[in-house]
Amino acid sequence: MTRVLVVDDEPQILRALAINLRARSYDVRTAGTGTEALAVAVDHAPELVVLDLGLPDLDGTEVIARLRTWTSVPILVLSGRSDSTDKVEALDAGADDYVTKPFGMDELLARMRALVRRLGPAEDEPATVLLGESTIDLAARKVLRDGVEVRLTPTEWHLLEVLVRHPGRLLGQKRLLDEVWGPGYENAHGNLRLYMGQLRRKLEPDPGRPRHLLNEPGMGYRFEP
């Protein structure tokens, strides 16, 4: 049963697609926004992503790029824009196919079959990020430091994931707290400091003088590869 993640902001299209795909015995998960799509992709590890470009919160190519930082799952883009530059952008960002609305359901299904047939079984790939002497394998959820495995707790993983997926960028504390702890923890700065310290102790060569998990006083934190 192939796991498919369908992303679209229009509920009726989402429902129609889900019903059609489930009738073909796909295992369907849905998402209505870009951030939700990224979260579901982590949890569910789909074998195919069907992605509408007109999302309310994130740009389509942004979603593709973020997925591509850690997974090579095939991505089929749906879009109302038939403009050529949109297609080129999406495909070069890492998408594997591009279908313009309105589309025929049987054509969409055929293209999905083609993608899964070609790329579905090939699921394994390191997809690893370097952090000093440590290598972070996002897909396997494993960290190796000098060859030995380092154990991270769920919250530590969650925080590290958010940082690593935006290399070099400064992430504000409110943003980090919201992504890792969810709403209601916007003022739990002590929490953030605590887990950042644990990550440094487990990953940095000299936790007292961090070189990759950096703090900008008053602003937030930054992952520097």
Next chain:
Amino acid sequence: MTRVLVVDDEPQILRALAINLRARSYDVRTAGTGTEALAVAVDHAPELVVLDLGLPDLDGTEVIARLRTWTSVPILVLSGRSDSTDKVEALDAGADDYVTKPFGMDELLARMRALVRRLGPAEDEPATVLLGESTIDLAARKVLRDGVEVRLTPTEWHLLEVLVRHPGRLLGQKRLLDEVWGPGYENAHGNLRLYMGQLRRKLEPDPGRPRHLLNEPGMGYRFEP
């Protein structure tokens, strides 16, 4: 320099495509008929085939099918027919993408890039896996431990199979429950714990201190060979 085979029966289109692709530094070979295309494919082992469906001698799906008998090279189909059934036929015959004429050159190039990016031979997985002193034969559904056969119940097999098929990777409990028990059991964590314990008792040398069927608290389980 990527080797591309371009197949089209109209000489001017063939020439235009070849010039454009060579300008992007592709290594281009051309063919005007289906039989010629098959011959050139054998000689030059292209990394991508751009195939027009309206050939004089052979049907398009026939060319695709014959190529697929011996090679898994990506095939991009060009066609004047925008009919949905044609697309489905070509894609199901083994094509990887389908572009209708008239097409934009930059879109075609982007789709070619997307296909070539996915290059890479698919490696086949071994039929038997080692787990400590036990050998697991996936195909025969048998487990031998110190030479004697170990009996596993269907559910135990199912769970072990999912774990073993992703060696070294951490699989979330939701994912495992979904794969083994199907939808509706996403919260039956006790079940998962129970069967994991039974697998450990039957396979691990010291079930109290597992070394191959590992748990990461709060996240899921991992098979380590």
Next chain:
DNA sequence: CCGCGTCCTAACAGCATCCTGACGCCGGTG
């Protein structure tokens, strides 16, 4: 009907993880 194997639910002790609060450090400021 009974025995048998398998699957599922419930419960509990032990433990890892999480959160909270407190403390010391540091640089900037009046």
Next chain:
DNA sequence: CACCGGCGTCAGGATGCTGTTAGGACGCGG
């Protein structure tokens, strides 16, 4: 110099998760 906000660190109790055991429900062949 005293004060303050931001940061890193430490310890303790609450919470949640894990492994394990026991027992009932179900299907199946004798």
